[in-house]
Amino acid sequence: MASTLHLDSVTKDFGDVRAVEGVSFDVEQGKFLTLLGPSGCGKTTTLRMIAGFETPTEGCVRLGDTDITAQEPYRRPTSMVFQNYALFPHKTVGENVGFGLKMRDVPRDERSDRVAGMLELIELPGIEDRGIDELSGGQQQRVALARALITEPEVLLLDEPLGALDLKLRKNMQVELKNLQEELGITFVYVTHDQEEALTMSDEIIILNDGEIEQRGTPTEIYESPRTRFVAEFIGDTNLLDGTYVENGSGATVECGGVDVPIDSFSAVTDGQSLSVSIRPEKIELGGRTGNGTTVTVGGEVKDVIYQGNVAKVHVDIDGTELVLEQQVIDTVNLPTPGSECTLSWDQENTNVLTG
Amino acid sequence: MSVADGIRDRIGSSSDPNDGAGGGLKLAALLTYLFLYGPILVVVVMSFDAGRYGLRWEFTTEWYASLATRSDLIGSLWLSVQIGIVVMIVSTVLAVIAAFGLSRFDWPKRKGPIATYLIFVPLTLPLIIYGIGLFVFFTRLGIGRGFLPIVVGHVLYALPFATLVVGAGVIDLDRSLEEAAMDLGADPLTTFREVTLPALMPNIVAAALFSFTLSFDEFLISFFVSGSGAVPLPVRIWGMVRADIEPEVYAISVVVLAISIAVAALATKLRRF
Ligand SMILES: Nc1ncnc2c1ncn2[C@@H]1O[C@H](COP(=O)(O)OP(=O)(O)O)[C@@H](O)[C@H]1O
Numbered sequence: 338m339a340s341t342l343h344l345d346s347v348t349k350d351f352g353d354v355r356a357v358e359g360v361s362f363d364v365e366q367g368k369f370l371t372l373l374g375p376s377g378c379g380k381t382t383t384l385r386m387i388a389g390f391e392t393p394t395e396g397c398v399r400l401g402d403t404d405i406t407a408q409e410p411y412r413r414p415t416s417m418v419f420q421n422y423a424l425f426p427h428k429t430v431g432e433n434v435g436f437g438l439k440m441r442d443v444p445r446d447e448r449s450d451r452v453a454g455m456l457e458l459i460e461l462p463g464i465e466d467r468g469i470d471e472l473s474g475g476q477q478q479r480v481a482l483a484r485a486l487i488t489e490p491e492v493l494l495l496d497e498p499l500g501a502l503d504l505k506l507r508k509n510m511q512v513e514l515k516n517l518q519e520e521l522g523i524t525f526v527y528v529t530h531d532q533e534e535a536l537t538m539s540d541e542i543i544i545l546n547d548g549e550i551e552q553r554g555t556p557t558e559i560y561e562s563p564r565t566r567f568v569a570e571f572i573g574d575t576n577l578l579d580g581t582y583v584e585n586g587s588g589a590t591v592e593c594g595g596v597d598v599p600i601d602s603f604s605a606v607t608d609g610q611s612l613s614v615s616i617r618p619e620k621i622e623l624g625g626r627t628g629n630g631t632t633v634t635v636g637g638e639v640k641d642v643i644y645q646g647n648v649a650k651v652h653v654d655i656d657g658t659e660l661v662l663e664q665q666v667i668d669t670v671n672l673p674t675p676g677s678e679c680t681l682s683w684d685q686e687n688t689n690v691l692t693g
Numbered sequence: 694m695s696v697a698d699g700i701r702d703r704i705g706s707s708s709d710p711n712d713g714a715g716g717g718l719k720l721a722a723l724l725t726y727l728f729l730y731g732p733i734l735v736v737v738v739m740s741f742d743a744g745r746y747g748l749r750w751e752f753t754t755e756w757y758a759s760l761a762t763r764s765d766l767i768g769s770l771w772l773s774v775q776i777g778i779v780v781m782i783v784s785t786v787l788a789v790i791a792a793f794g795l796s797r798f799d800w801p802k803r804k805g806p807i808a809t810y811l812i813f814v815p816l817t818l819p820l821i822i823y824g825i826g827l828f829v830f831f832t833r834l835g836i837g838r839g840f841l842p843i844v845v846g847h848v849l850y851a852l853p854f855a856t857l858v859v860g861a862g863v864i865d866l867d868r869s870l871e872e873a874a875m876d877l878g879a880d881p882l883t884t885f886r887e888v889t890l891p892a893l894m895p896n897i898v899a900a901a902l903f904s905f906t907l908s909f910d911e912f913l914i915s916f917f918v919s920g921s922g923a924v925p926l927p928v929r930i931w932g933m934v935r936a937d938i939e940p941e942v943y944a945i946s947v948v949v950l951a952i953s954i955a956v957a958a959l960a961t962k963l964r965r966f
Pocket residue numbers: 351354355356374375376377378379380381382383
């Protein structure tokens with residue numbers, strides 16, 4: 338049963354507040370889609386509209402060919418893992434996990450078999466009779482996952498499910514969740530504000546900003562080719578340069594203070610208009626380079642070197658404009674010294690022109 | 694050092710027998726408790742006093758024994774219990790409805806606070822007004838005094854308290870629990886039964902016990918609307934209090950005290966205050 342989840346120009350207003358604005362996307366069956374964005378950008382609201390807890394002010398939600406925009410949450414083949422887990426405190430682990438089956442009138446024997454199987458899957462076998470308050474945070478997280486998965490939903494919705502776990506546990510769970518998702522082939526719509534988590538787990542990422550979609554793409558696309566200023570700044574570190582677009586014979590240049598950044602000619606803007614570009618620090622090398630693409634080379638003065646263990650951040654001043662580059666630290670002796678002259682280079686492909 | 698630490702230090706040092714200030718504190722505490730429980734103690738002591746007119750106190754249980762023969766007192770006690778139970782059920786059910794209505798109903802602008810205010814304002818009104826109002830109301834209806842007016846009056850009296858107790862639970866209730874239930878396929882009614890009600894149970898039980906004790910002890914409203922056939926215990930006792938109090942009154946007071954303490958203990962046990 339291959340049902341694609343579609344959101345079609347979905348908007349949600351809470352009184353005067355527009356939480357989500359004209360959001361459209363679709364997720365193919367079995368894909369892992371992440372909604373990524375800062376707090377308050379409308380991630381939870383979007384998820385809740387898919388689950389049925391909120392009704393869109395405009396637009397519609399479809400699953401396969403069925404319009405589910407107005408369908409009650411208890412009739413939808415979606416399941417949600419809540420941010421705070423929302424485990425029933427007065428029920429045992431077994432009753433929690435089996436709840437969805439009980440609602441579907443699955444006989445008691447089959448129910449307990451499937452609960453046992455589910456607990457095995459999340460590697461917590463035999464804890465049926467425990468109380469929720471006897472579980473650690475990580476265990477509660479798994480039980481919440483088991484409870485949501487046992488009804489075999491077509492779409493699993495996860496709202497920052499790892500947010501409350503400590504770093505190490507979170508890293509482990511990221512991998513486990515991803516493996517589980519691939520194994521079960523269930524569509525995951527995953528909400529997080531943690532860019533690293535999104536990059537690690539997702540097939541595709543949608544960046545939300547202030548209720549609107551900024552960019553959609555694979556983790557590589559989002560990281561390597563941010564299309565807007567917001568995306569470039571939100572994901573990873575970057576050098577953002579604001580300048581003026583100047584056409585010249587074969588291509589074009591963005592003149593940013595001290596640096597002229599060559600780019601391919603760009604039809605969206607005309608000569609003399611302002612334009613921004615983004616270059617990731619790790620794409621810039623110290624010294625000349627011999628790549629197979631077009632290389633950009635500029636000269637400057639080393640201002641500062643910040644040693645961070647495996648890498649060092651080198652701040653370089655180019656006629657009043659600062660660029661930061663990241664260098665692998667292979668040998669601390671080879672780090673540049675502040676005040677020295679240097680040459681920077683990068684592959685022109687790694688210059689991202691930002692359109693918004 | 695926090696204030697609490699300071700107090701703890703003081704209490705700690707007061708256990709030192711040579712510390713005069715600590716001894717004074719102890720005495721003050723003792724007197725405070727004596728003041729709080731003195732009147733109750735008097736009733737308890739009197740209920741076991743054999744010498745009705747004598748000056749010397751002598752232990753006896755005869756008043757408790759003769760209590761069994763006092764059908765007026767026993768009848769009123771039983772009536773008070775019956776009224777208490779009916780009031781408890783009605784007031785608790787209404788409190789659950791009111792609590793949900795107030796906190797969950799999508800009130801139009803500014804109507805919500807007004808509705809809340811109207812539920813709770815009776816808490817501040819003099820009970821005597823209720824008594825008079827109910828008396829006039831039921832007399833006009835031709836029902837007069839008796840069981841029904843007492844129950845109605847007590848429900849009116851207990852409802853704001855019960856609503857407060859249940860409402861606190863509804864406000865604290867984690868909405869995502871109900872959403873999780875619905876997400877897993879429970880319709881609204883099943884969600885209420887499976888998740889909402891169990892989560893609220895401590896508050897509901899507390900509201901019920903609270904309603905019972907409020908009704909059981911209530912005097913002023915009962916005084917206005919109780920009739921010859923139906924006289925709750927507090928009104929009956931009041932009627933018996935003259936220059937000399939019959940010793941059975943002390944005995945039944947102690948019985949009432951025991952019931953109240955039992956209910957309070959039950960409430961404390963069921964609700965993790
Ligand atoms: N029930 C609600 N009532 C009013 N405003 C809301 C409600 N839910 C969310 N909002 C607002 O909508 C915006 C998006 O919220 P949310 O979807 O929770 O963001 P996120 O999950 O990305 O942090 C926020 O400005 C928030 O204050």
